[in-house]
Amino acid sequence: MLGGTIGDIEGMPFVEAFRQFQFKAKRENFYNIHVSLVPQPSATGEQKTKPTQNSVRALRGLGLSPDLIICRSSTPIEMAVKEKISMFCHVNPEQVICIHDVSSTYRVPVLLEEQGIIKYFKERLDLPICGYSSYLFSNWKCMADRYERLQKSCSIALVGKYTKLRDCYASVFKALEHSALAINHKLNLMYIDSIDLEPITKAEDPVKFHEAWQKLCIADGIIVPGGFGVRGTLGKLQAISWARTKKIPFLGVCLGMQLAVIEFARNCLDLKDANSTEFEPNTPVPLVIDMPEHNPGNLGGTMRLGLRRTVFVTENSLLRTLYGDVPFIEERHRHRFEVNPSLVSHFDQKDLSFVGQDIDGKRMEIIELTNHPYFVGVQFHPEFSSRPMKPSPPYLGLLLAATGHLDAYLQQICRSSTRGPLRKNDWNSDTSDDSFLEPTMADLEIS
Structure with a gap:
């Protein structure tokens, strides 16, 4: 102790x-x-x-x-x-x-x-x-050395409403940093207050509005993390729409995933009234609802918390590959609202797919958008399990896509699955700092 x-x-x-x-x-x-x-x-x-x-x-x-x-x-x-x-x-x-x-x-x-x-x-x-600790610590030293000689950078826009208290996103920042370090890039995290993207800010403070949109436009990737309440949701929806239409790599976590589903329903399924009962209790299209065990009159002890199992319902899943082609994963949750399972049928045969569900098949856990470099949403919080030498797969995928290396990474995973651990020289013919994840994939425990 x-x-x-x-x-x-x-x-x-x-x-x-x-x-x-x-x-x-x-x-x-x-x-x-x-x-x-x-x-x-x-x-x-x-x-x-x-x-x-x-x-x-x-x-x-x-x-x-x-x-x-x-x-x-x-x-x-x-x-x-x-x-x-x-x-x-x-x-x-x-x-x-x-x-x-x-x-x-x-x-x-x-x-x-x-x-x-x-x-x-x-x-x-x-x-x-045992002696394995020396091996691990040697890898840690290599990682610390690489951190100090990183040359290339990757810009990620974090769109949230708690950006003035950045410790609120400490776990998200660290998960992004772990993934950036794994692919030999510096992380340039740009915090954007979602309200600054909304028309009301354009009317009241045009300079702040244009500065926020300028950050969003130059970002290599966009992340919308979790949160509560209706304030700032319009700005988050606009950021999600920008990422979807402009093919910018995107990751939505918890509320970020729910808003991604709502944005797609409104703009691609013509469900203009789609909303969350958290924001509009009497919405005619309750696409996101409070969980059955949630009693709105008593918020204490009503969140879905802790480690929960998510089952991949299809083998053709990007996130499944990033997790190592496993049939299920276990990640930590923290939410009260979820995608309405009775409305999931509206997404059948559409580009947005619910590729991960809970063990009962009632809760939607993972979404992926086809024909997009990287558009992923997860109901759980993968940042809680990210480690410096074991980056979270959803976050790693975002950074790989933002730097243009996701396809090469996925191809190498497929090739290495039949010949053991993936080493850094497998990535590229040159062994400069452009090679990834040194010294081995086994050290990162991703594959």
């Missing part, structure tokens, strides 16, 4: 819970990591250890002793400072780990490993770490 404390800990009630838990868990299963800042005032340039000493003293006074002290600093911590912290905090020098500001967060695990933290964990907690 890892326990972290920062700065003033006396007002943190969970410290007592940790104190009691350490006796229940036993020493061999409990590990306390104390994170502390080592400030360096610009006036003197001297790295100060007093804050760390005081916080460790206060922690011990509450019944917890740190097994490891992580020291954060703006510049590398001098050895004399490290030894001083070790002496006055009563820990061995190897139990003081120093992390200074680096070029990217991907460098932090490299710093930790260089200071022997993996070996220390293995010995202290008797962890079953």
